[in-house]
Amino acid sequence: DSGVTQTPKHLITATGQRVTLRCSPRSGDLSVYWYQQSLDQGLQFLIQYYNGEERAKGNILERFSAQQFPDLHSELNLSSLELGDSALYFCASSVGIADTYEQYFGPGTRLTVT
Amino acid sequence: AQSVTQLGSHVSVSEGALVLLRCNYSSSVPPYLFWYVQYPNQGLQLLLKYTTGATLVKGINGFEAEFKKSETSFHLTKPSAHMSDAAEYFCAVSDTYSSASKIIFGSGTRLSIRP
Numbered sequence: 001d002s003g004v005t006q007t008p009k010h011l012i013t014a015t016g017q018r019v020t021l022r023c024s025p026r027s028g029d030l031s032v033y034w035y036q037q038s039l040d041q042g043l044q045f046l047i048q049y050y051n052g053e054e055r056a057k058g059n060i061l062e063r064f065s066a067q068q069f070p071d072l073h074s075e076l077n078l079s080s081l082e083l084g085d086s087a088l089y090f091c092a093s094s095v096g097i098a099d100t101y102e103q104y105f106g107p108g109t110r111l112t113v114t
Numbered sequence: 115a116q117s118v119t120q121l122g123s124h125v126s127v128s129e130g131a132l133v134l135l136r137c138n139y140s141s142s143v144p145p146y147l148f149w150y151v152q153y154p155n156q157g158l159q160l161l162l163k164y165t166t167g168a169t170l171v172k173g174i175n176g177f178e179a180e181f182k183k184s185e186t187s188f189h190l191t192k193p194s195a196h197m198s199d200a201a202e203y204f205c206a207v208s209d210t211y212s213s214a215s216k217i218i219f220g221s222g223t224r225l226s227i228r229p
Contacts, residue, residue, distance in 0.1 A: 002157060033217075043158075043204060043219040056216045090157055103217070105150075105157030 003027065004106035006091050012112045018079040021109045025072055025093030031055075032074040033094075033103060034066055038087035049074055050097045078111070086113045116141045116207050118220035126226040133177075133192040135223050137205030140186065147188040148206040148217065149179055158204065164188065175199070200227045 003026035013019055025032050034046040036059075045058035049068035060066075063081075068074045078085060088108045094101040121136035139145055146165050150158040162173025169181040179190045188205060205220040 002159070004157070042221045045216055045218065048216065058216060092158075102160050102163070105159065107155075107157050 002104040002106060004091060004093050004104050006089075006106040006109050008109060009107070010110050010112075012114065013081060014114055015081055015083060017081050017113075018077065019081065019111065021076040021078070021089055021091075021111075023074045023076070023091030023093075023106060025074070025091075026104055029093035029095050029104070030072065031094045031097055031101070031103075032068055032072070033092040034060075034074070034076050035090040035092065036087045037090060037108070038084075041087075043090075046076070055097060081113045083113050086111055116145065116209060116218050118205050118207050118218055120203075120205050120220035120223050122223055123221065124224045124226065126228060127195050128228045129197055130194050133190070133195045133199065133225065135190040135203050135205075135225065137179075137188045137190065137220060138186050139188060139205070139207045141207055141209070143209060146208045147179075147181060148208070149173065149177070149188075149190050150204045150206060150219075151175075152202040152204065152222075154201070161190070161203075195225075195227050197227050197229070200225055 005024045007022045030051045033048045037043045046060040048056040066076045090108045092103040092105045094103045117140045119138045148163045149161040152158045162171045164171045164181045172178045177192045202222045204222050206217045208217045
């Protein structure tokens, strides 16, 4: 158990819909990261927040957005969902902002778009 | 731009045999390098990382990796495979000059262990 929690574990929704994935980092961690893992694209970095502020952006679509709240939990919002958005979405957290800090991964949310 | 190439999407070894998972990276600046493991239906777990200093890095579960700048490689090894090592392994690279942590992952290598 990494100490990072993600809800829900599974999510099934239809195309065109909007969903919100939630992540609670390990106690004391200020950085939160979101990743998407799919069969065709592999594991891709989406976005990073540090203490409420966006710090790095990866291959995140404009239909996706994220935020980190004052209590440090984070939400990833996915809208206008397409079949290709079906994937495993991971959240990770780390103590600081630099690359030398180990990232602890949550168990993931499996999103299925039908 | 940084990238990682993992050679072999699937590696199968016998229990007790040497494990060798290959990773080559591309980076215009000194890299940080990582190996992560993903067990079925779980998130990723850090096995080991190279930042600076000693080029031979020891990690958890008996794994180690050697940073070879001249070969731009960071191969993962374990002297003797156990059945419990069966998992997906990801090599990753990040930018030492970045003020944020953007890790680029390889496509992964699935390790199978034969009894």
